[in-house]
Amino acid sequence: MKCRVCREPAIIDIRRHNANFCTEHFLKLCRDQTVKAIDEFAMIKPGERVLVAVSGGKDSLAIWDILLDLGYEADGLYLGLGIGDYSDASRECARAYARQRSATLIEVDLPADYGYDIPTGARAAKRVPCSACGLSKRHLFDQAALDGGYDVVVTGHNLDDEAAVLFGNVLRWQTDYLGRQLPVLPARQGFPRKVKPLVRLGEREMAAYCVVKGIDYIVEECPMAVGNKHLGYKEALNAIEATSPGSKHDFYFGFLSRASAHFRPQAEGEQAELLACISCGAPTTSETCAFCRLVERAGGHLPAGDRAVRDAVPVVLSPSRSAGAVT
């Protein structure tokens, strides 16, 4: 097995590219594919300040690493979800990476800052955990980016993630979600721009990237997600990909180029009707935004000792820069 570029021994085969790569050219491929996605979808302009949503998993640490290597001014944001050992271990991975690269990591902690964790909060709000978690993340990423003056929020969604989300949206023909499933969501009043620069790279490549670069990441799936539908969609697509390499790529990029536009007018029509949440000011379709309603129902379900002041300033681990910009 030889590297397609230099013919030296390869360390990975990528079947959808029908090629093998050595360490050097595999890392170059990851950077090149990221640059290609950023350029193709105008994700980040030169000089913009970037906030990376960091979970401690392979994808978010890899994209943070790639962006730093590419010279972007990229800080990390870690959100403590209060999911027991899983959260402790993933926080430690995020912190260790930040220390290693002397990068700035902002931390927000759901239990300490908002009085709930995902398991108890989801129960109290009668939502499935992944729904309460996604809602909390979206809101707090937006807020941290606006508070910190960042131009763009980067998430580590890779091709496998996006193909699985697309499959779920297509299975139910959720045309509003289909209209919004893009690698770039432009900034608009109350929302920062959000981008997914890993859409051209798969889950397996991201794991290999971290191993090769010596980045310690949390390997376990989130215990709340075990058995959820999203993982079932991934398995179904993996079976297709195994017999037809490139299927996921064609599914996702074919959607973007030939179908997405059909569903956009409806989704954009719905966006025009947003108001400001009377509690926090975030854009919402009702009087109070879904996050404030979640906090209202879920907050206070933890013993007082686990809670800190609600409006706590986020903790910032920044060996090299002042925290002024993010408070």
Next chain:
Amino acid sequence: MKCRVCREPAIIDIRRHNANFCTEHFLKLCRDQTVKAIDEFAMIKPGERVLVAVSGGKDSLAIWDILLDLGYEADGLYLGLGIGDYSDASRECARAYARQRSATLIEVDLPADYGYDIPTGARAAKRVPCSACGLSKRHLFDQAALDGGYDVVVTGHNLDDEAAVLFGNVLRWQTDYLGRQLPVLPARQGFPRKVKPLVRLGEREMAAYCVVKGIDYIVEECPMAVGNKHLGYKEALNAIEATSPGSKHDFYFGFLSRASAHFRPQAEGEQAELLACISCGAPTTSETCAFCRLVERAGGHLPAGDRAVRDAVPVVLSPSRSAGAVT
């Protein structure tokens, strides 16, 4: 396990209906769902002459049986594909059913009438067997219907079939196919109307229908289809359906109600450019239609002893009616 309707012992559970049924009410369900599909999509008008494409498998024999029970004037058309024992056994199932119901079965035989069978013809034409087979079937069904003065061609495609085809079209975003994937294709110059009255019923229900009604059908998958992508799509959807009953129904009917219209204008635009094949007169996008090109390349690859005259009159097994209408 009790019948949802009468509380007598049930013989089948249908998870997507979250219900069990006794023999009587299961058969009623099959008829009712067929009637519902026919009515909802205006498939067959009262008094129209119906030609059922009969493969000898469960679906085509079941829909023929249901249509006869519902009082439709429905004849069968069997197409001999020359796939060894599989074709012999499936022909026998079709003939046995026709005898049992005193129904009219028209037979066309590819090797005898056109000088090729699917395995050798596909090789000669450099097509995969399922492609050569689908092309031959569509052409000869259309021709038999027009020659015989039938108003509508019925095929036995069930919900599992249509969901799997839709999945394949969506995976590659074949927008032209998506625009044409409807349970009814209206008649237009050179093409009869084509309808799929089993779209509300699943594969498992059709097998049960035949067992309950004592209809002998060919159980084996076509040997040429083993390992094809369509079966892979079915397996992937079966895995989803197992954890979320009703997924296939929602996927297919959600497409029809919320997405299909987006893709129709493109497909209709392409239809407008059809010409008449210079060889057989069938509608085509090129000078000679794909079927005539297939016959041109594939015909004559069988030993002469296996062939009959090219323009042979189809064999008609009709215990009760004259064959005059179909020649």
